[in-house]
Amino acid sequence: MIPELGHFALILALLLAATQAWFGLAGASRGNVAWMRAAQTAVAGQWVFLLVAFGLLVWSFIQFDFSVRYVAMTSNSLLPLFYRISAAWGGHEGSLLMWGTMLGTWSVAVAALSRSMPLPFKSRVLGVLGLVSVGFLMFTLFTSNPFDRLVPAAADGNDLNPLLQDFALAIHPPMLYLGYVGFSVAFAFACATLIEGRLDVDWARWARPWTLAAWLCLTIGITLGSWWAYYELGWGGYWFWDPVENASFMPWLMGTALIHSLAVTEKRGLFKSWTLLLAVSCFSLSLLGTFLVRSGVLVSVHAFATDPARGLFILGFLVAVVGGALALYTWRAPALKSEAGFELLSREAFLLFNNALLIAATGLILIGTLYPLFMDAFELGKISVGPPYFGVAFLIPMVPLVLLMSVGMHASWKRSRIGPLQNLLLGLFAAAVVAALLVTKFVYGEVHFMGVVGFTVAFWLIASTLVEPIQRWGAWRTLPAGFWGMTLAHFGIGLFALGVTGVESYRIERDISLGVGETTTLQGYDFRFEGTREVRGPNYQAVEGTVVITRDGRPVTTLRPQKRYYASGGNPMTEAGIRASLRRDLFVALGEDLGAGKWSMRVQYKPLIRNIWLGALLMALGALIAASDRRYRQPVRAAVPKAAGRMAREGAR
Amino acid sequence: MKRNLRFLIPAALFAALVGFLFFGLYNDPREIPSPLIGKPAPSFSLESLANPSRRVGTTDYQGRPYVVNVWGTWCPECRREHEVLLSIARTRAVPIVGLNWKDDRALAQRWLKELGDPYDAVAFDPEGQAAIDWGVYGAPETFLVSADGTIVHKLIGPMTWSIWQEEFLPLINSPGGRS
Amino acid sequence: MMRALLLALLLTLPAAVFAIDAEQAFEDPAMQERYERLTRELRCLVCQNQTIADSNATLAQDLRREVRELMAEGKSDQEIHEFLTARYGDFVLYNPPVKPRTYVLWAAPALLVIIGLGAAMAVIIRRARAARDNPDSLEADNETGTP
Numbered sequence: 001m002i003p004e005l006g007h008f009a010l011i012l013a014l015l016l017a018a019t020q021a022w023f024g025l026a027g028a029s030r031g032n033v034a035w036m037r038a039a040q041t042a043v044a045g046q047w048v049f050l051l052v053a054f055g056l057l058v059w060s061f062i063q064f065d066f067s068v069r070y071v072a073m074t075s076n077s078l079l080p081l082f083y084r085i086s087a088a089w090g091g092h093e094g095s096l097l098m099w100g101t102m103l104g105t106w107s108v109a110v111a112a113l114s115r116s117m118p119l120p121f122k123s124r125v126l127g128v129l130g131l132v133s134v135g136f137l138m139f140t141l142f143t144s145n146p147f148d149r150l151v152p153a154a155a156d157g158n159d160l161n162p163l164l165q166d167f168a169l170a171i172h173p174p175m176l177y178l179g180y181v182g183f184s185v186a187f188a189f190a191c192a193t194l195i196e197g198r199l200d201v202d203w204a205r206w207a208r209p210w211t212l213a214a215w216l217c218l219t220i221g222i223t224l225g226s227w228w229a230y231y232e233l234g235w236g237g238y239w240f241w242d243p244v245e246n247a248s249f250m251p252w253l254m255g256t257a258l259i260h261s262l263a264v265t266e267k268r269g270l271f272k273s274w275t276l277l278l279a280v281s282c283f284s285l286s287l288l289g290t291f292l293v294r295s296g297v298l299v300s301v302h303a304f305a306t307d308p309a310r311g312l313f314i315l316g317f318l319v320a321v322v323g324g325a326l327a328l329y330t331w332r333a334p335a336l337k338s339e340a341g342f343e344l345l346s347r348e349a350f351l352l353f354n355n356a357l358l359i360a361a362t363g364l365i366l367i368g369t370l371y372p373l374f375m376d377a378f379e380l381g382k383i384s385v386g387p388p389y390f391g392v393a394f395l396i397p398m399v400p401l402v403l404l405m406s407v408g409m410h411a412s413w414k415r416s417r418i419g420p421l422q423n424l425l426l427g428l429f430a431a432a433v434v435a436a437l438l439v440t441k442f443v444y445g446e447v448h449f450m451g452v453v454g455f456t457v458a459f460w461l462i463a464s465t466l467v468e469p470i471q472r473w474g475a476w477r478t479l480p481a482g483f484w485g486m487t488l489a490h491f492g493i494g495l496f497a498l499g500v501t502g503v504e505s506y507r508i509e510r511d512i513s514l515g516v517g518e519t520t521t522l523q524g525y526d527f528r529f530e531g532t533r534e535v536r537g538p539n540y541q542a543v544e545g546t547v548v549i550t551r552d553g554r555p556v557t558t559l560r561p562q563k564r565y566y567a568s569g570g571n572p573m574t575e576a577g578i579r580a581s582l583r584r585d586l587f588v589a590l591g592e593d594l595g596a597g598k599w600s601m602r603v604q605y606k607p608l609i610r611n612i613w614l615g616a617l618l619m620a621l622g623a624l625i626a627a628s629d630r631r632y633r634q635p636v637r638a639a640v641p642k643a644a645g646r647m648a649r650e651g652a653r
Numbered sequence: 654m655k656r657n658l659r660f661l662i663p664a665a666l667f668a669a670l671v672g673f674l675f676f677g678l679y680n681d682p683r684e685i686p687s688p689l690i691g692k693p694a695p696s697f698s699l700e701s702l703a704n705p706s707r708r709v710g711t712t713d714y715q716g717r718p719y720v721v722n723v724w725g726t727w728c729p730e731c732r733r734e735h736e737v738l739l740s741i742a743r744t745r746a747v748p749i750v751g752l753n754w755k756d757d758r759a760l761a762q763r764w765l766k767e768l769g770d771p772y773d774a775v776a777f778d779p780e781g782q783a784a785i786d787w788g789v790y791g792a793p794e795t796f797l798v799s800a801d802g803t804i805v806h807k808l809i810g811p812m813t814w815s816i817w818q819e820e821f822l823p824l825i826n827s828p829g830g831r832s
Numbered sequence: 833m834m835r836a837l838l839l840a841l842l843l844t845l846p847a848a849v850f851a852i853d854a855e856q857a858f859e860d861p862a863m864q865e866r867y868e869r870l871t872r873e874l875r876c877l878v879c880q881n882q883t884i885a886d887s888n889a890t891l892a893q894d895l896r897r898e899v900r901e902l903m904a905e906g907k908s909d910q911e912i913h914e915f916l917t918a919r920y921g922d923f924v925l926y927n928p929p930v931k932p933r934t935y936v937l938w939a940a941p942a943l944l945v946i947i948g949l950g951a952a953m954a955v956i957i958r959r960a961r962a963a964r965d966n967p968d969s970l971e972a973d974n975e976t977g978t979p
Contacts, residue, residue, distance in 0.1 A: 234852070235886050242881050270959075277663055284667075297677035301880045311678045319671055326664040334657045341963030341970050342956075349956045356948030364941040370673065371928075371937045377676045380933045382685050384875050386883075386926030393941040400945070414963075414970050511868065511885075512857050571888070591852025602852045685877060688921040755890055781894040788919035790877040790891055 003068050006056035007147040009049045010097070013104070014141060016046035017133035020107075024127025025195075028120040036123035043111045043126055046133065047104040054101045057146055058088045067153030070094060070146045076159035076568050078539035086170035087160040092294060092304040093146035095173060099290075100136045102174075102181040107133065110185055110210070117206060124192035125185075132184055135317045143310050159568030162540070168228040176221030176248060180286035182214020183251060186258065187283035187325065190276045194328035199336060201272060204265040207279065209627040211262060212485075215255040216623035222248050223616040234574030234589035236509060236604045238612060241390040244302035246369045247289030250362050254282045257358035259623075260351050267413060268340045270348060273333035274355075280329060284322040285362075291318055297373065345416035350408030357401040364393050391504075402457050402497055406464035409490055425464065432459035444506045444607065454501025462494035485626025492618030495611045502584075502608025509605075511591070515598040523605045525586060526550045531597065532590075540564045540573075545599060547577060547588045561590045561601070585609050687788050687807040694721075694798045697783035702753050702761055702775035709750065709776040714798070718825055720749045721796040722772070722812070723784060725756040726764045728792040734811035735768050741817055742771035747825055751775035754784045754792055797821055855900065863903065870899055870912060875924050883926065 020042035027035025057070075061084045066072040074091040075084055089098045107129040114122055140146075163169070189207040225245070226238045239245060258278040265275040291297070294304050295311025342348040368385045375383055406429075410421050418425075436455035440447045465487050472479060508522050514529040521527070530546040542564040549556040559577030566573065579586040584607045591600030689695070698710035722738060724731040742749055751772035753761045758777060765775070778784055787796065797806040805824050808816060858864040871885035876892040884892040884899075895916070902912045916924045928934050963970045 240881075273660070281663075288670075291674065295674075295678060297674060297680075297682065299682045299881050301882065303880065308678050315671065315674055315678065318674075322667060323664070326667055330660050330664050333660045339962070339966075339969050341959045341961075341966065343963055343970075344956060344960050348959070349952075352952040352956060353949065356952040357945065360941070360944035360948040363944045367937065367940045370670075371934075372682065373673055373677045373680075375933060376680055376682070377673055382682075382921060382923040383928045383934065384923050384926050385928050385937065386873075386875065388873055388927035389937070396941040397945045397948075400949075509868065510857075510864075511852055589852060600852050600855075685921055685923050688918060755894075781890075785894060785898055785919060788921075790920065 002056050002060055002063075002065065003147040003149060006053045006060070007145065009053040009056065010137065010141060010145075010147070013046050013049040013053060013100070014134065014137040016042045016049065017104075017130050017137055019130075020046060021127050021130030021134055024123045024125075024130055026127075028123040028127065031120070033119065036119050039123050039126045039130070040111045042130070043104070043107045046130075047101075047108040050097075050101040050104040054088070054097055057094060057097060058085055061085060061088050064157075066155070066157050067149055067151075068146075069148045069150040072150050072154040072157045074160050075157040076539070077156050078567055079157075079160055079165070080538050082167075083160055083165045083170065086164070089173050090160050090164050092310075093140070093144040093148075095177070095304070096136070096140045096144050097146050098174065099177050099181060100133065100140055102177045103129065103133050103136060103184060106182055106185055106210075106214075110188075114206065121192055121196065121198075121203075124195055125188045128188040128191045128195075129184060132188075132321060135321065139310075139313050139317060143307075143313055159539075159566065159570075162564070162566045162568070162570060162573050163232065165539075166228060166232055168224045169232070172221055172224040172228060174221075175217050175224060179214050179216075179218025179221050179255075180248075180251060180289065182210065182217055183255060183279075183283040183286050185210040185214065186279040190279035191325055191328060194276060194325075194332045197332055197335070199272075201265050201269050204262045204275060205632070208259070208262045208266060209629075209632040211255065211259055211279075211282075212623045212627040215252070215259060216620040216627070218248070218252050218255060219616055219620040219623070222252060223613050223620070226616075227613050230609070231576055231578055232573075234576050234602065236576070236587050236589070236602065236606065238503075238609065239387075240301075241368075241387050242300050242302060243298040243369050244289075244293050244300045246365050246390075247285075247292045250365055251282055251285040251289065253358050253362045253365070254278060254285055257355045257362075258282050260354050260358075264348055264351050268342070268348060269338045270340050270342075271352075272336040272338060273329070276333065276336075277329055278355075280322070280325040284318070284325070287314075287318050287321060291315060292369075298369070342414050343416040345411060345418050347408070347411040347413045350404060350411050353404050354401065354408065357397040357404070360397040361394060361401075364397070365390070368393060399453065399457060402461055402493065405490060405493070406461045409464065409486070410467065421467070424467065428463045428467075429456075429460050432456045432463060435459050440505075446506070448505045451501060451505035454497060454505060458494050458497035458501055461497060462491060465491040465494060480631070481629035482626050482631070485622045485624070485629070487622070488625060489619045489622025492615040492620075492622060494615070495618060496615030499608045499611030499613075499615060503606050503612070506607045507605060507609075510603045511600065512603060513591075513594055513598050513600045515596065520603060522603055524551055525556065525605065527586075527588065527603050529599065529601070532593075532599065535562070537564065539568070540566045542575075543590070543593075545577075545588075545590050545601070547601075549579065549586055557586070559586070559588045561588045563590045580610055582610050582614070583608065684809055685790065687804070689788055689804045690807060692804060693802050694796070694804045695783075695786040697776065697778075697786065699776040699778055699783060702751070702758065702765075702777040705777075709774045711798075711802070713774070714748065714750065715802065716800060718747050718800050719773075719798050720747055720821070721752055721787070721798065722749055723752045723754050723787075723789050723792050723794040723796075725754050725792050726760045727756065730811045731793045732768075734793055734813070735771070737812045737814055737817065738771040739769050740814065741812070746822070748773035752783060752787075752789075753777050754789065755779060755781050797824055799824075855896070858900075858903075866909070867899065867903060870903075870909060871896055873926050874899070874916065875926050877920060877924060 020039050023035040023042060024039035027039055060068050060071050061075055062081065064077055070091060070093045074087045079087065088094045107126060111126060186207045189203045193203040230236065230238045261271060261275045261278050264270050265272055291311065291314045293302060294306060295314060296303065296306030296308065297311065368390055371385050372383055375381060407418065407425060411418060433456050436452045436459060437447065439455055440451045469487060510520065510522060512520050514520060516529060516531045519526050519528040526549065528548045530548055532543050532545045535542045535544045542562040544560050544562045547559045547561065549559065557579040559579060561577035562575040564573045564575060574589050576587055576589040584605060587604040587606060589602040591602060593599055694711055696711040698708050701707040701709045738749060749772050753775050756779065776783065791809065793811055795808040795812055796804055799805045806820060858867055868885065872883045874884045874895065876882045876884045876887040876889055878889050878891050879887045884895045899912060902915060913925060922929055928937060930938055
């Protein structure tokens with residue numbers, strides 16, 4: 001009964017989404033106020049039914065309803081409650097329902113929180129969101145229904161993939177989807193603007209906090225995934241440039257470009273068509289990511305169960321949504337011109353460089369990820385493009401970007417006014433180089449070229465972000481949230497760069513075999529293996545090793561890495577033993593029992609690695625603070641024409 | 654007009670991308686073509702599965718075309734193709750040489766006894782060394798070697814009668830196939 | 833129906849289980865380091881995107897053994913790569929070789945940066961000229977006081 005109700009709720013949600021789309025778009029074009037208002041009601045209705053459907057699905061999981069095929073596939077009678085709930089989004093069907101629910105949530109938020117927006121524009125935004133919802137819900141209902149019954153019902157389920165039975169990984173998909181789906185808001189704003197043929201840039205101001213919100217969710221989602229991979233997979237890596245990872249990273253990079261571009265468009269009315277294109281592209285990349293993960297086109301550890309039929313549907317959906325938006329763009333963009341000027345070293349110029357480099361980075365990741373497909377299509381053979389390529393390629397736009405960031409954040413709008421700060425920044429740069437050389441030599445013992453480059457870039461950025469807060473010491477209370485958000489986010493990038501440099505240049509990884517009582521040494525830390533014992537968990541049994549770490553004879557910590565064997569079968573899972581600190585991580589993962597008490601294990605020294613995730617979290621926090629800036633909650637004032645003539649006429653239209 | 658053309662670039666790029674993705678849907682990214690096609694078959698000389706004191710090797714088949722079939726008792730698809738291999742063996746078109754890969758000798762011998770033996774001889778490769786030389790990455794895989802010792806075709810996945818007729822037989826019957 | 837379920841079962845079970853080499857490490861730490869680097873650049877062909885260092889698939893173990901033996905024989909990195917690509921093609925290398933068919937791939941990052949920065953420069957110069965010739969354009973604004 002419950003699954004059928006859920007199914008029914010989903011159908012109602014689809015119908016309401018269609019209503020929302022119709023009333024939103026047709027209502028606006030006909031100027032029918034009743035219709036436009038109806039669209040807002042439809043959004044609320046859609047959301048309610050989506051919540052009902054999702055709630056009923058979760059309920060089916062909690063109640064061990066193995067007559068529902070999806071529950072049987074991804075759950076199990078021994079699964080603890082928390083993971084029964086998170087299993088709801090652990091597989092393809094449920095994750096799609098979550099996508100749809102998130103889309104409904106963002107739509108309802110836009111409807112509720114946009115009081116200052118003119119009704120026709122708002123209706124068009126909701127209309128576009130409605131169309132996207134219709135596509136998604138149709139895909140869910142027709143190809144991936146989570147409420148399908150299993151007849152006869154299974155006696156017990158297969159179990160949730162043990163890899164997913166982890167807190168961070170339970171939260172990772174919802175955060176990611178919030179981000180991916182959140183970019184649909186900027187997308188809808190852009191489409192509404194294009195549909196209306198608007199020449200002003202109010203949309204940019206409305207879109208900015210929404211984009212920041214989506215971006216920060218995506219940042220957290222990606223960070224959780226990276227952190228999880230590090231401690232859960234036993235490999236000690238934090239990023240593999242896997243196609244699905246790349247699929248999440250590309251919208252992030254483009255979202256970063258969008259946030260910065262929106263600033264320019266909002267402030268100076270510049271790059272209107274470019275920013276619109278970025279807004280469309282961000283969400284397009286989100287959809288592309290969905291396609292790549294679920295279609296079987298690329299080989300990935302993350303891919304869901306794949307099916308060409310589903311892939312075809314998503315591709316069709318992608319063509320409809322993105323193709324439609326690009327058609328609008330091609331139609332309207334030529335009319336969007338602006339006359340504003342700016343000087344060579346102005347903020348606008350730096351933001352333009354920011355965009356150019358971020359787009360270059362996105363482009364190279366796209367090319368690298370799809371290159372095997374390109375070559376296959378032209379029958380040029382099969383190749384693999386992996387970390388050795390991306391690790392090098394990605395630095396090419398990134399190093400210049402971070403360097404420019406350190407200067408650009410101080411640039412003024414319109415005019416080149418870096419002059420007074422020039423000496424300070426140069427001085428800080430010199431100091432950064434010296435600090436980098438000192439750190440590499442005396443802390444890590446080896447002056448590694450990329451290490452020096454990385455530390456210089458990171459130190460300089462960190463110092464640069466601190467310049468303004470320090471200079472404006474007394475006036476902190478007058479500084480807007482936007483400023484603090486930006487400063488924090490850029491500081492976060494500095495920490496991130498610090499972490500990446502430390503780990504990539506100075507990490508030590510060893511695969512060794514140790515017998516009981518034997519020791520291995522890494523960077524001055526002695527790892528002594530003390531043997532293993534058996535432990536038991538709620539749905540697994542494990543072998544737990546004990547490794548005592550000392551340094552110069554003084555105890556540092558005791559690590560207890562495990563190898564878990566889940567009751568539902570499958571390969572054993574490694575739970576690494578990690579001693580964490582901001583300065584360095586010490587990492588041990590158990591390998592194989594080699595007999596006679598000897599075990600193979602992976603021992604690692606990872607300097608500064610925690611800064612990677614801390615930096616990312618600070619970026620997200622910065623975005624949150626920036627989005628809370630009071631100015632976004634003020635109604636848009638009519639553009640004050642500072643220059644006579646064309647600007648005034650443009651604004652009035 | 655010319656100025657407006659550049660606004661078409663995003664749409665054009667997108668169209669190209671969609672084209673590739675469409676291709677990708679019907680393409681298996683994990684099927685790896687063999688770089689050994691057209692090259693001399695790597696030689697091997699291994700213990701016979703049936704009798705450890707005898708050896709089976711590529712030199713035994715010099716001068717005539719033959720098929721090498723990689724299999725193991727642990728491989729469910731190998732079981733599926735076994736019937737087909739028996740039928741092919743009955744036609745006596747070419748000898749089928751088995752390469753028993755990463756397997757247990759006793760299990761493999763029993764398998765052949767129970768299901769039938771389509772092989773002219775079976776080489777026992779528990780270490781997988783010969784398999785690596787032949788670029789084997791999964792089972793079942795089937796190679797066609799021509800009379801002059803060149804690998805002319807490789808099948809990844811289970812053999813079926815139609816594949817045998819459409820892909821292997823024409824190559825066997827062509828001038829280069831037979832000695 | 834059952835097959836679909838079995839297939840789903842296979843696909844929901846952990847595909848990526850990371851392995852740790854059970855073999856004895858090389859005595860020479862430089863050799864061991866080289867071994868670890870090599871195995872991290874080679875792809876496990878049966879896995880869903882893992883290196884042979886990280887996969888515990890049988891083929892990955894066999895290939896790791898193969899790399900050890902080749903190293904012990906004194907083969908260079910280049911020779912080891914060639915040994916494997918002769919048998920498995922370029923797919924086995926995570927670092928794509930630089931060949932005519934991959935020129936676009938390797939040139940792309942630098943090219944994209946150059947084109948991007950070039951386009952940005954072109955726009956900046958145009959706008960700076962506009963600002964110089966027409967000071968009013970510098971004033972054009974949509975609001976004030978934003979970061």
